[in-house]
Amino acid sequence: MDKSIRLGKSDLHINPIGLGTNAVGGHNLYPNLDEEQGKDVVRTAINQGMNFLDTAFIYGPERSEELVGQVMKEYKREEIILATKGAHEFKGDDVVINNRPEFLKQAVEGSLKRLDTDYIDLFYIHFPDxxxxxxxxxGMLKDLKDQGKIRSIGVSNFSVEQLKEANKDGYVDVIQGEYNLFKREAEKDMLPYTADNQISFVPYFPFASGLLAGKYDENTTFNDLRAKDPLFQGEAFKQNLAKVEQLRPIAEQKGVEIPHIVLAWYLNQPSIDAVIPGAKRASQVIDNLKTLEVSLTDDDISKIDHIFS
Structure with missing residues (x-):
């Protein structure tokens, strides 16, 4: 079934459930990644009609783009809506963030080469300098768009003030930022601005490092970044788990699981057209697509809003 939607005011038409590919070749982010398994995740996504792929220079670095590019060669290019990001510059052992027009031009050229493609559907400035x-x-990205090297313009991790400056001429199509049921700051100024300006907001960390996936209990322990995350500490962790558990009856009533309810709720928020959960295994891709079967009532939406208010 075709559920494709238009991304903001761009001319990109996408499946609202996309694929974040930081676990495809993102060796600097995850230990012991299997590259063939990663490529299989991308293939599964495309085969299932999940045409919106999200990668970045810094995943790997470079390797995620290369692997996604290899898989894309197996398909018709126009079947895929490809997003990537750039802004990290390596200077010796240091990594600096660079938004200078000349650097962004190089970043786009580098991504085109690694992805082995003639154009990028959506190019994001990954972080503000x-x-x-x-x-x-x-303005530089607009020039590259006019040349046909990119089809739409995105920014990522920008504040509302930075977004307003970036969008002075109305060229920004998409912003990617952190947003989930536990971190709702974007609702204050960001989502009203994006809604008013036909900019699509793509949330990252939609499951709050797995907390919103409904898979943890009070005895779960963590030895990674979550070990220091305030959401996962002591009493707060218990309260957060209790909130997530309140989603279970809604999920059971719809015949799905908690993550599908969470993603469906985001897609009901103003200017959120798409979500891009990551996946390490092909089965997770297929599972994420069940979100499209979820229909939340106004009552469901306000109930979830209230649980996490």
């Missing part, structure tokens, strides 16, 4: 005027940075 401190000194480049954001409208100048976006």
């Amino acid at each position: 401190e000194d480049t005027p954001k409208d100048e940075a976006v």
Whole structure:
């Protein structure tokens, strides 16, 4: 079934459930990744009609783009809507964030080469730097769009003020930022601005490092980044788990699981057209697509809103 939607005011038409590929070749992010398994995740996504793929230069670095590019060669290019991001510059052993127009031009050229493609559907400035005027940075992406090298313009991790500067000429199509049921700051200023300006907001960390997937209990322990995350500490962790458990009856009534309810709730928020959960295994891709079968009533939406208010 075709559920494709238009991403913001761009001319990209996507399945609202996309694939985040930081576990495909993202060796600097995850230990012991199997590259063939990663490529299989991408294949499964495309075969299942999940046409919106999200990667970045810094995943790997470079390797995720290369692997996604290899898999794309097995399909018709126009079947895939490909997003990537750039802004990290390696200077010796240091990594700096660079939004200078000339650097972004190089970043796009580098991504085109690694992805082995003639154009990128959506290119994001991955992080803001401190000194480049954001409208100048976006101006370079507009030039590259006019040349046909990218089809739409995104920014990521920008504050509302930075987004307004970036969008001075109305060129920004998409912003990617952190948003989930536990971290709802975007609702204050960001989502109203994106809704008013036809900018699509793509949330990352939609499951709050797994907390919203409904798979943990009070005895679960963590030895990674979560070990220091306030959401996972002591009494707060217990309260957060209790909130997630309140989603279970809604999920059971719809015949799905908690993560599908969470993703469906995001897709009902203003200017959120798409979600891009990551996957390490092909089975997770297929599972995420069950979200499209979920229909939340107004009552469901306000009930979930209230649980996590």
